[in-house]
Amino acid sequence: MKSSFIKSKIFAVLINIFFWLAVWQVIAMLVNREVLVASPFSVLKRLTVLVTQGYFWVSTFSSLLRICIGFIIGIVISIVISILTYKIKIINILTQPLLVTIKSTPVASFIIIAIVWLNKSDVPIFTTVLMVLPIMWVNLYTGINAIDKNLKEMVYIFNVPLFEKIKKFYKPSVTPYFKAGCISSIGLAWKAGIAAEVLCTPKDSIGKYLLESKLYLETPDLFAWTAVVIILSLILEKILVRLIGGEKNAGT
Amino acid sequence: MLELRKVCKSYGENQVIKNFSHVFAENKTTVITGPSGCGKTTLLRLIAGLEKPDSGEIITNNKTFSMMFQENRLLPWLTAKQNIELVAEMGDILDKLALTDVADKYPTELSGGMNQRVALGRALAYKSDILILDEPFKALDEILLEKMINLILDEHGKRTIIIITHDNNIINRIADDKIHI
Numbered sequence: 446m447k448s449s450f451i452k453s454k455i456f457a458v459l460i461n462i463f464f465w466l467a468v469w470q471v472i473a474m475l476v477n478r479e480v481l482v483a484s485p486f487s488v489l490k491r492l493t494v495l496v497t498q499g500y501f502w503v504s505t506f507s508s509l510l511r512i513c514i515g516f517i518i519g520i521v522i523s524i525v526i527s528i529l530t531y532k533i534k535i536i537n538i539l540t541q542p543l544l545v546t547i548k549s550t551p552v553a554s555f556i557i558i559a560i561v562w563l564n565k566s567d568v569p570i571f572t573t574v575l576m577v578l579p580i581m582w583v584n585l586y587t588g589i590n591a592i593d594k595n596l597k598e599m600v601y602i603f604n605v606p607l608f609e610k611i612k613k614f615y616k617p618s619v620t621p622y623f624k625a626g627c628i629s630s631i632g633l634a635w636k637a638g639i640a641a642e643v644l645c646t647p648k649d650s651i652g653k654y655l656l657e658s659k660l661y662l663e664t665p666d667l668f669a670w671t672a673v674v675i676i677l678s679l680i681l682e683k684i685l686v687r688l689i690g691g692e693k694n695a696g697t
Numbered sequence: 698m699l700e701l702r703k704v705c706k707s708y709g710e711n712q713v714i715k716n717f718s719h720v721f722a723e724n725k726t727t728v729i730t731g732p733s734g735c736g737k738t739t740l741l742r743l744i745a746g747l748e749k750p751d752s753g754e755i756i757t758n759n760k761t762f763s764m765m766f767q768e769n770r771l772l773p774w775l776t777a778k779q780n781i782e783l784v785a786e787m788g789d790i791l792d793k794l795a796l797t798d799v800a801d802k803y804p805t806e807l808s809g810g811m812n813q814r815v816a817l818g819r820a821l822a823y824k825s826d827i828l829i830l831d832e833p834f835k836a837l838d839e840i841l842l843e844k845m846i847n848l849i850l851d852e853h854g855k856r857t858i859i860i861i862t863h864d865n866n867i868i869n870r871i872a873d874d875k876i877h878i
Contacts, residue, residue, distance in 0.1 A: 596772065599766070605783060
């Protein structure tokens with residue numbers, strides 16, 4: 446019983462949490478300046494206050510909503526582009542510079558350009574789309590290209606109806622690539638979205654409160670909001686993995 | 698009627714099919730024999746429209762095809778039953794192939810012989826005008842072989858069947874026509 450608990454996943458999570466909280470506490474004690482490194486206790490104390498405030502929830506959900514919208518738009522565009530680039534070679538050739546540009550342009554440049562072009566609240570959405578797009582595009586394109594040619598011939602010979610073909614053949618074939626792309630891009634999208642909020646400070650956003658806590662040197666606030674970002678990022682990733690699922694025996 | 702007129706097919710320098718002509722009689726069973734690498738499978742692929750000939754004509758008159766490939770080509774994320782249901786109504790085909798007990802198992806959970814039978818079941822269940830079977834009898838024990846031959850004999854006269862096999866006993870039992878290439 447005792448040894449199975451030690452081997453369990455819960456134990457691994459708990460031991461990690463306690464170990465790194467201890468490391469954090471030691472660093473905070475060594476630095477001994479709350480303005481530089483807030484202690485875990487003061488962050489927790491601040492968090493417990495924050496969660497009782499209405500603006501905390503409004504800001505958290507607004508940020509979450511913006512990033513989710515950006516993530517979904519990014520995925521939809523990636524699906525369309527990856528299919529088009531797979532089907533039409535000239536589109537694939539012509540869109541390569543676009544892909545390279547999106548991949549190599551610094552996030553800050555996108556955010557600053559977007560601040561000029563768009564409303565404050567749309568900037569995080571736009572930034573998230575640009576973060577998700579190249580990852581999902583490449584993953585989906587690779588996935589579509591990796592579809593087994595023998596199985597393609599099989600569905601062709603048996604004249605499988607289009608809807609069934611998409612649902613039972615294309616979707617399961619591409620799902621592992623889609624899932625990997627989603628997992629890789631969600632964290633990045635979340636971080637870039639919050640960074641965009643910090644720079645453009647839309648009303649009701651985590652980014653705005655992160656910036657404010659930095660401006661007023663409220664380090665426990667800064668750490669508490671950062672903790673919220675990390676926790677939400679982890680929850681989002683878990684939810685996403687659950688939602689996408691993945692087909693039994695896929696890729697075998 | 699299915700007819701091939703002076704069909705040629707090459708892969709690079711290697712000419713696999715050279716001036717091949719044949720009329721496949723409707724609702725008859727034709728067996729194709731020949732040594733390994735002589736182009737039997739290529740011929741089936743040309744007939745099914747999976748390959749285009751370099752020259753010559755293949756007249757199919759919009760016939761539909763059902764095919765059992767050399768490899769099983771089953772979708773690994775679907776069960777045996779679902780693999781058949783993807784292309785046709787199930788009927789009693791699983792029962793006839795002694796696969797009822799493994800209907801809900803995935804291809805990775807089945808033996809090679811079982812997957813081979815599922816692939817045959819799928820080809821038989823799909824109601825096509827022409828049934829193409831590429832070496833359907835390899836690696837089967839005697840009881841299963843007999844079952845599969847009987848299933849193919851059940852289709853005799855109902856649709857055009859084209860089979861690649863090397864076994865003379867089987868050829869004598871099922872063939873109306875033979876092609877050696």
